[in-house]
Amino acid sequence: MNDERISFLLELNQIEYDCHAMLNQEYAALLDDSISEKQLITLNHLEEKGRILTGELAELLNITPSAVSQMLNKLEKKQFIRRYINPDSRREIFVELDQAGIDYLNLNRQIELSIIERFYAKLPWEDLQHLKRIMTQFKEIIISERANRQSADL
Structure with missing residues (x-):
């Protein structure tokens, strides 16, 4: 993987982390931490x-x-x-x-x-549908990789 792609994906991870952190802060008082x-x-x-x-x-x-x-x-x-x-x-x-x-x-x-x-x-409905497709693909990749790792460990 090239440096530009790695940099982009690190930025994407940071955005996801920031959103998660902000939502946690927003609702922290309501949840048992x-x-x-x-x-x-x-x-x-x-x-x-x-x-x-x-x-x-x-x-x-x-x-x-x-x-x-x-x-x-x-x-x-x-x-x-x-x-x-x-x-x-x-x-x-x-x-x-x-x-x-x-x-x-x-x-x-x-x-x-x-x-x-x-x-x-x-968010626009089309963007939400696209986000769902992307996250579903990402989830499927994770499931597949975990299954491959588990079968390799056997």
Whole structure:
């Protein structure tokens, strides 16, 4: 890759970072800043799947069962999640959202709608469609590269 392209992509990354940082500052007072990105991803997985086994969660997050347990301890302390033993297999633990987790995700959704209404809605529809196409392509490249790396590691 040539220097001009690298410089352009570094600038693009900086713009993305700046936008993310400004939005974080704008909405920081509303969010619990003690929630890590991995914890938020976990809450989103639980919302999507309902309940999940801790082992499945470790696989989804690509982290060790021990790391999942440590993270869940923190979320459980804040009542974001609850754990219970699988009645059919006492060696398995189910995890699901607790009320504070549901409330947190609802607040996140309200913030997301505010961002859409205040910022994205000011962009022309064609630009938004183009942005979606580009971000979808970028996501597909990341998925493909991750799959290639994982198959190479086997």
